[in-house]
Amino acid sequence: MAFVRSSKYRHIYGAPFKTDQCFTNIRVSRNNWDGNFCAVNPKFVAVVTEASGGGSFMVLKHEETGRVDLNHAQVCGHKNVVLDLDWNPFNDNIIASASEDQSIKIWMIPDEGIQEEPLIDPIVDLQYHQKRAGQVKWHPTASNILFSVGADPCILIWNAEEGVVVTEITCHPELIFYATWNYNGSLIATTCKDKKIRIIDPRTGEVKKEGPGHDGAKVSRVQFLKNNKLFTTGFSRMSERQYGVFDATSLSNLAMETIDNNNAPLTICYDPDINLVYLIGKGDTLIRYYEVSDASPYAYWLNNYQSTVPQRCCGMMPKRALNVNNCEVARIYKIIQKGTCEPIAMIVPRKSDLFQEDIYPDTQGDEPSLSASEWVEGKNKDPILISLKDGYVSTRQKSEVRAGGLKAQAQPNKLAALSKKPSAAAVTSAPAATKASTPAANASATNGSTTTTNQGQGSEMSELRAEIDKLKELVKKQDARIQALESKA
Secondary structure, rough: OOOOOOHHHHHHOEEOHHHOOOOEOOEEEOOOOOOOEHHHHHHHHEEEEOOOOEEEEEEOOOOOOEEEEOOOEEEEEOOOOOOEEOOOOOOEEEEEEOOOEEEOOOOOOOOOOOOOOOOOOOOOOEOOOOEEEEEEEEEEOOOEEEEEEEEEOOEEEEEEOEEEEEEOOOOOOOOOEEEHHHHOOOOOEEEEOOOOEEOOOOOOEEEEEEOOOOOOOOOOEHHHHHHHHEEEEEOOOOOOOEEEEOOOOOOOOOEEEEEEEEOOOEEEEEEEOOOEEEEEEEEEEEEEEEEEOOOOEEEEEEEEOOOOOOEEEEEEEHHOOOOOOEEEEEEEEEEOOOOEEEEEEEEEEOOOOOOOOOOOEEEEEOOOEEOHHHHHHOOOOOOOOOOOOOOOOOOOOOOOOOOOOOOOOOOOOOOHOOOOOOOOOHHHHHHHHHHHHHHEEEEEEHHHHHHHHHHHHHHHHHHHHHHHHHHHHHHHHHHHHHOOOOOOO
C-alpha cells in the first residue's frame, strides 16, 4: 500500500520577489565555465559580469534594486575572466575571486559598496597556480583559510593571513570538477574527470578514501552532508542526469537515482540545519529540492519551483539573513542571462505568527571557531551556532574591522594596518606628554569652554527679550482694540 512520507517541508514553495525588488540590466558573463557566478551574503550581491580585456564582477547592496546603471563601478583587478566567487563567512565585507589568469584575489568591499571608482587593488593577491583557477572556497570554521582548485590539476590550501600555501594536493590525474569542505573543515571531498570520488586530508594532502562515482564523463559535483554522507550529481553512461548518496567513510554507494535527460550539470545548494538539498541546473526553468535522511532511500523529493525563464546560475543567502517572520528557510538568487538577478524565497507555510523553532534550529553565525594558526596546527571544531529566535543580530560592531591580519604579498595589507595595536614605546611616552601639556591645555580648554558658554547664554537671553517685547506690543494693541470696541458700545 503506497503512502506519502510525512515531512514538515513537504509543502515548501518558492515565492519570487516583485520586479522592483530584483536587480536588472546586469551584463552577466557569457563564459561557459560552471562556476559560482553569483555569491550572496547579508550585505551584498556579487555577480560576474561580461568584460573586454580582463575580468570583472559587480557588487551591489541589497538596497540597490531596480535597473542597474551600465556604468556602475565594478571590481576589475583580474587580467582575465573571473570564474568563481565566494564571500568570507566571518566578514561580510571580504570576498575571494578565482580567475582564468591563474590568480586568487581577496577584496575588501566598503560598507557603502563600490559607488564611483572601480576597485582595482586587492588586499591579498595569491599567485601559485600554473593554469586557470576555477574554484575558491573559504573554510567553514577557521578564519582566513581557503582552498583554490586549479586546472594544473591541483588543490591549494591557503593561509591568507600569511599569504602562503599550507598544502599542495596533487593526487588527481585529470581535471578536478569540484571540491567541498566537510562540516567542520577537517576533510575535503572531490570529483574528478577520472570518474572517482576522493576524501582528502587538507593538511597533509593524504587521500583517505577513493572510490567510483558517476559513470558518465560529464561534469559531476559533490557536497559533504552533515551526517557524514556525500550527495553527488553527475551523469550515467547514457548521459542521463543523476544524483547519488555515498557513505563518506567507505565511499559505498547508498543511492543512485535518474533525474532526466538534460545535458546541463546540476549545482548543489545545501542547508545543513534542516538537511535540505536544492538542485539547480544551468538552462533549467525549475529548482528541485530534496530532504536527505539517514535511512533508505536517503533522499526524498519534496517539490519543484517552476518558472518560465531559464537560469544562468544561482547564489544562496546565508541562513542568518532570512526573514524568520515569514517562515523563510532559504533564499536563492537566480541569475538570468538577459541580465536579471531575481531573489526567490523558499517558504514553509505556517498559520501561526510565533517563531517556528522546529524549522529554525541554531545555525552558523559570523564568528570563527578557530584561528588560521590553530587550524594549521591540527585543531578541529564545529561551527559556532546562533539562534534566530529574535532575529539575527551581528556580533560584530560597526566600527570594528575584523580582517584577521591578512598579509598581502604584492602590496601592504590595508586590513592589517587597521588592526595594529600601538607600540609599547608610544604607550609609555603618552602619559608623560599628557602631563607636560596638561596645565596649558586645561587653561586654554577652560577659557574656551567658558567663552563659548557665555556666548551661548547671551544669545539665548537676547532671543528671549525679543520675544517678550513682541508679546508686550501685541498685548498693547489688543488692549487698544478692546477699549475702542467698548467705547462704541
